[in-house]
Amino acid sequence: MTHCKDLDDLPPLSPMQPVSEEEAVQIVAHPLLPLSSSTLGDYIDHSETLQRLVQLGVDLSKIERHVDSANLLLRLDFEKDIKQILLFLKDLGLEDNHLGPFLTKNHTIFSEDLENLKIRVAYLQSNNFSKTAIAQMVRKAPFLLSLSVERLDNRLGFFQKELQLSVKKTRDLVVRLPRLLTGSLEPVKENMKVYRLELGFKKNEIQHMVTRIPKMLTANKRKLTETFDYIHNVMNIPHHIIVRFPQVFNTRVFKIKERHLFLAYLGKAQYDPAKPNYVSLDKFVSIPDEVFCKEIAKTSVNDFEKFLKTL
DSSP: OOOHHHHHHSOOOOTTSOOOHHHHHTOOOOOOOOSSOSOGGGGGGGOHHHHHHHHHTOOHHHHTTSHHHHHHHHHOOIIIIIHHHHHHHHHHTOOHHHHHHHHHHOGGGGGSOHHHHHHHHHHHHHTTOOHHHHHHHHHHOGGGGGSOHHHHHHHHHHHHHHTTOOHHHHHHHHHHOTHHHHSOSHHHHHHHHIIIIISOOOHHHHHHHHHHOGGGGTSOHHHHHHHHIIIIIISOOOHHHHHHOGGGGGSOHHHHHHHHHHHHHHTOOOOOTTSTTOOOHHHHHHSOHHHIIIIIIOSOHHHHHHHHTTO
């Protein structure tokens, strides 16, 4: 029997020493987990959860910027923790190709209690939001499911009261722009003041415009005032006509300027519906250059482009 002292005296094995076939088959190489990494990509080979999420189209590079969410994903088991959330989202109406973008944005959903998620959906259903509408809202505003019932109720109440809308019109408004429920209310409150105090619209006119174009509630204040200033003060279009065509606020100001100046150059800048050769604001801002030149300016695109070079 070899004594311990004798074993200590043996020379250490050299890393270059040949290994027999018998010894080789007994060696199992386990991939080492990264000790510390700022990227989830380093963990993919060791995590079935991350592998499955990548297959769904989740962008891990965006999630890893949020340390808490990244650490949570590393601790979760796909079958036990994640699969039930995915089944819930699919039952809600999200297609497979929607899951990746949704989870990339609302990666905190895995820390939510499934029953709470169901309660929030039940609240929306109790307020007559259809299943199709709820799926559309969740797809467009992934953080919607992270809002408590109390907050959802407060937000719906705010828009109904502030805009003096019926229940149905309030519902239609947030279905079309669900981020009204998830985003900050400050830009909305600011824009409401701008329309009323700076631009001079009445409450019923604001109501009409924002239910037609919900994005007007969250639009950039400077863009709103620039657009209004040009349409009202340069093109001399009164409030009551602007109200009928609120889509002008969705149009870039330089595009409005180019077309107006060209029509003025041709002597065709006539926006009064009570007079001959009336140019509708709707067509003015919505149709492509080819149609604008043919139907309104009665000239060629080439002539329009030559004119723009003189500006």
